[in-house]
Every structure is written in C-alpha cells, then in structure tokens.
Amino acid sequence: MIRRLLIANRGEIALRIMRACRELDIETVAVYSDADAGAAHTLAADRAVGIGPAPATDSYLSIASIIDAARTSGADAVHPGYGFLSENAGFARACEEAGLIFVGPPSHVIARMGSKIDARRTMEAAGVPVVPGATPDDQSDAGVLRALAQVGVPALVKASSGGGGKGMREVEALSDAADAIQAARREAQHAFGNGTLYIERRIVRPYHVEVQILADTHGRAVHVFERECSVQRRHQKVIEESPSPHVTPALRARITAAAVKAAVASGYRNAGTCEFLVDLSAGDADTAPFYFLEMNTRLQVEHGVTELVAGVDLVRAQLLVASGEPLPWTQEQLTQRGHAIEARVYAEDPATDFLPQAGTLLLYREPRIPGVRVDSGMREADAVSVHYDPMLAKVIAYAETRALAIARLREALRSFPILGITTNIPFLVRLLDHPGFRAATLDTSFLDHHTQELMTPPSEDLQPFVDAAFAAIDRTADHGTASESPLPEASTDPWNRLTGWRMP
Amino acid sequence: MSAVDVARIGPGAYAVTIEGRREIVYVAVSAKTRWASCRGEVFREAEDSTDSTDPTNAGRDTQGARRDKQAALPLAAPMPATVLKVLVTPGAVVKRGDTLVILEAMKMELPLRASADAVVSAVHCHAGELVKADTVLVELA
Numbered sequence: 001m002i003r004r005l006l007i008a009n010r011g012e013i014a015l016r017i018m019r020a021c022r023e024l025d026i027e028t029v030a031v032y033s034d035a036d037a038g039a040a041h042t043l044a045a046d047r048a049v050g051i052g053p054a055p056a057t058d059s060y061l062s063i064a065s066i067i068d069a070a071r072t073s074g075a076d077a078v079h080p081g082y083g084f085l086s087e088n089a090g091f092a093r094a095c096e097e098a099g100l101i102f103v104g105p106p107s108h109v110i111a112r113m114g115s116k117i118d119a120r121r122t123m124e125a126a127g128v129p130v131v132p133g134a135t136p137d138d139q140s141d142a143g144v145l146r147a148l149a150q151v152g153v154p155a156l157v158k159a160s161s162g163g164g165g166k167g168m169r170e171v172e173a174l175s176d177a178a179d180a181i182q183a184a185r186r187e188a189q190h191a192f193g194n195g196t197l198y199i200e201r202r203i204v205r206p207y208h209v210e211v212q213i214l215a216d217t218h219g220r221a222v223h224v225f226e227r228e229c230s231v232q233r234r235h236q237k238v239i240e241e242s243p244s245p246h247v248t249p250a251l252r253a254r255i256t257a258a259a260v261k262a263a264v265a266s267g268y269r270n271a272g273t274c275e276f277l278v279d280l281s282a283g284d285a286d287t288a289p290f291y292f293l294e295m296n297t298r299l300q301v302e303h304g305v306t307e308l309v310a311g312v313d314l315v316r317a318q319l320l321v322a323s324g325e326p327l328p329w330t331q332e333q334l335t336q337r338g339h340a341i342e343a344r345v346y347a348e349d350p351a352t353d354f355l356p357q358a359g360t361l362l363l364y365r366e367p368r369i370p371g372v373r374v375d376s377g378m379r380e381a382d383a384v385s386v387h388y389d390p391m392l393a394k395v396i397a398y399a400e401t402r403a404l405a406i407a408r409l410r411e412a413l414r415s416f417p418i419l420g421i422t423t424n425i426p427f428l429v430r431l432l433d434h435p436g437f438r439a440a441t442l443d444t445s446f447l448d449h450h451t452q453e454l455m456t457p458p459s460e461d462l463q464p465f466v467d468a469a470f471a472a473i474d475r476t477a478d479h480g481t482a483s484e485s486p487l488p489e490a491s492t493d494p495w496n497r498l499t500g501w502r503m504p
Numbered sequence: 505m506s507a508v509d510v511a512r513i514g515p516g517a518y519a520v521t522i523e524g525r526r527e528i529v530y531v532a533v534s535a536k537t538r539w540a541s542c543r544g545e546v547f548r549e550a551e552d553s554t555d556s557t558d559p560t561n562a563g564r565d566t567q568g569a570r571r572d573k574q575a576a577l578p579l580a581a582p583m584p585a586t587v588l589k590v591l592v593t594p595g596a597v598v599k600r601g602d603t604l605v606i607l608e609a610m611k612m613e614l615p616l617r618a619s620a621d622a623v624v625s626a627v628h629c630h631a632g633e634l635v636k637a638d639t640v641l642v643e644l645a
Binding site: 388415462 | 518583585
C-alpha cells in the first residue's frame, strides 16, 4: 500500500485527494508555488514542499522540481490531480523512472491516449466509433488547410495534445481557416508544448456524454456510469450531472459497453473517462449514433457527481488500484441511484465575455446544506491569482430526481455569497432557471448562442434591501477599515479583535 | 419610507426587514467598490459616488450596465496578463473588431479588439511583457 503520497497539484483537488489519503492512513505531501505558500492545500498536508515561483511553468508544471520534492520528502507515490501534469506522459515516465508509483495509467497509455491521433486509431481498430475527421501528416498551414477542405465545414481544428478547449478553433467557412489554424497552433504550442493539429467534423447538435471507467492491474475493468456535460461555454464545462437526462437504458448499455471496450483496447489502468458525442438529431435515443471523442487519462473535475450517484469514492479506488490491489467493486455491485448535478463556480465576469477575474475574496461563505457537497480550495480573504485556473469551487447537489437536484443546487448557489471578485454565480442561477435547462433540451452550443438571455440584471425589488445594508455599514463606519487587506468587514467583529487572547 | 429594520447577524451579514419582508444581505467594502450579495444576486457600487448629483444611481455597476465600458478608447489590459502578440504598429489603420493585441492570462488567450475604426497612435507594450490591470497597451486616435 502507498505510504506517503505527494500531490502534484493545488486548490480543491489537492484537498480532495488528501481527504481520501487520511481515510486510508496515507501521509500527504503538498507542493506549492511562491504564490501558494499560505494556501489551504499547503497548510492541510502533513508536509509541504516549495517548488518554485508563481507561474505554473516554473512550479506546478516543472517535472524536475516535483520529482525532486518527492525524493526529498520521502514520498513513494505521486497523484497528479487534474490539469497541470496529469496527462503528461513525460511526467508519468519520470515518476516511473524515479521508482515512484504514479496514480494513473502507465506512461505509454497516457502517451497513446494523449495523442488524439493515436487515440482515434486505437479506437477505430477496436471497433469503437469515432467522429469523422482527418489527421494531416503534412502539418504545415497548407497541409492542415487541405485536410480541413477534405473533412468539410463546419469543422474543429484541434490540438493533438489539447483539452479543455485550449488549442481548438471552430471553422465555419474555409476563408476563416488560416487564422484558426494559426491561433490553434499557437495556443497549443503555448499550453501543451506541442503544436500538432488535427481536424474533426463538427456534429451540429451534439450532446456530450462521458463514461467513468476504472481498471486494475488484475485484468478487470468496470464503468461507473455516465455523466452529462452538454452545458459548455467555449468547450469548457459549466454544469455536469449524472445520470444523463438524454441517456435511455438501451443507450446506456451501448455507450458504457463501448467505454469498457475502449479501456481494454488501450491497456488502461486506474481511473479514466471516455468522452462521447451523442447525435440525437434522428430522435430515438435507444439507437442514436455516438462517437468516441477522447479518453481523459486522469480524474475528472466532475468526478463528484459520479461519486454521489454511485455511492463510491473514486480517489480511494485510484489509490488502491495504484497500490496493486484489485478494484474495490465488481460491475454487478455498482448501481446508479438518484440524481447529482454540479455547477462550477468561476471567478469570471459573464458581462465582459467571461473574462477571468483576479483579486481578493473579501467575503466568501460556502453553503452548508444537507445533500450539497462543496469542493473548494478557497477561504475568505484568499487572493485569486492570475496565475492559475479561475475555478473557485464546485457545488454538487444530490437528490432523488433531477428536478429536486436542480432545486437544491439553485438554493445552494443562492446561499453562497462571494464578494470582492465577480463570479458566475448569478449567471449559474439564471441558467438553472432556464426552461431549456429544466427540460434538458440544451446541447453543447446553447451557452455560445444564448448567453445574453442569461444576463438579466438583478431583480429591482432587492435594491432597497441592499441600500439599507449599505446605509448600515456607512453609519457604523465599517468601511473606515475597508481596504484590500484581509477581512475588512469581519475585522470590525468584536470576536476578531481578541488577538492574543487565550482560553485560560 | 418607514418600517426599515437592519440587524447585523454576523460578520458582513445583515438581516434587512422592509415593510414585513426580510432578506439577508452580505456586504463587503474594498478601496474602490461596495459589494453586496442578496439571494444569489451581486450588487456593486463605486465607493466614491459623491460627485454624482443623483445618489440613487451613482456608480451603479451591475452586470447589465457594465457592458459598454470595454468600448472606451484606448485599449487597456483588463487584468494582469502576459502580452503574447502585438499585431499592430503606430500608424496602422484598424477597423472596429480588429484584434490588436493578444494577451494570455490564466492559460487562456484573450484577444483585445479595436472598439471603433481608428488609427493606432501609440503602442505601449511588447510580446513577452507582463502587464498590470488597466495598463494602456495601445492608443487609438
């Protein structure tokens, strides 16, 4: 069994992994950049190692620094979390070569699945359907343009090693192709250090369904049902849920079987996710075609919704499998019960084209509601830095039915005041209230075309209440203490003035 | 207006009752802005709203009202970011919507576009430079 785990990540996912470690009596090692010396994840670990300056390329993306931190801290295993180095085959290989257990698939599987080109070939060979597309051998602008003309528009230019919408451009007309190819390559080169591109036909009304899979070193592979991730903004997921409202039992049986087939064909180990596009334009979900999109060789941001409906701990299972133990459950033992839905709370401004926001969380109060799970790495007075992903928290609601889960999530978001940084919470509440969302008729293009509908200003009838509260803080001269310094308002609380006071 | 009651119920948290209706309002004040949250809605007001003649609308800065701000000349960095590419030089004639500078922040490219047809009168940044929020990057005339 793993004895001491280094977590090569930060924020909410680092804390999530630590929680599983504590339950398994595994010691934890955090790594932190200069910007995160006082961060929640740094303080929560049994030990913490500084790995460099704030920019991620010099710290959380530095393979040498992290391997070094593992060695000096005596860790015997590394969990990469998601993002950063989690799908970097070179990092997995460096761990393997340093004698560290990598909590994830073997490096050659990451390399094969990480190359979307090789992944497509593997799936085609295994009989898993893939989206029509082309991979130009000639990677020059002209070569990629020829491939694009062959596949036809609308099409997506995608980075072979991409993800999260980075290094990806939509092409509606061939006349826009040159700009799109260059932008995709530049972004891919910058984000992943690899500018290789491929072309994929864009399915016009696609539903994004992904299947959680897990495989152990004893030849067993299972799926843990599907997640629906169709509500996306520029290919970045905003809302995720399980079960998918679009998946019928017959479709579920077909798509999960395809995912397990994909796992076996790729020699998969540990937790992963098979992403599929489902084309429901023909109407009948039972027989709807679906296409393999990609395999994510890591824990997903949205793994929590699966954990709630299946009643399992995926991180615990990852740690067991990485230690060489068999999967803790058989396929027959796994069931999907009730409905879970997650909203990602981002520091971003929907009114200015979702521009990421940086600043200080002057007030930050997570909701505490039965049936609601909040995974976050933030605390009041923390600074949201420009260096990292602007996701502040994941709010996940669980209930018997989809309608009840939506109502519970909505209430949780309305009970989650965040001040000092603009967030997408008001936008998320409007999205959950949208009749199209309630009826589950939204495809992946919804937010790209209907964002304006969700930007209505706050209800006027709340303004007098806000004005009265502002008047109250003016009277008490609360804002005399206000500044960007931590807890400007809370610092007027008498309990916070008791510095140096001790319980006798 | 009568029957307004405000009770502080915790740090930054107020229970406001107006004519029998009660709402919880969270407030925080930074150097420039007063923030409030009520029922999942966020309200922002500029702190120095005294120079406006109409105090009820002074500095109101809600989601809907802020959209026009980006249209103002010149072109400034909306947030701390790295300059990835500068696509224009002084004297260049640009059209509304042309991309002038590409910034990178939080691992995403942020294209900065001209808000109107104009001529570039000055460029104050270069590729690779780390710029602060509100730094003027390109001046248009």
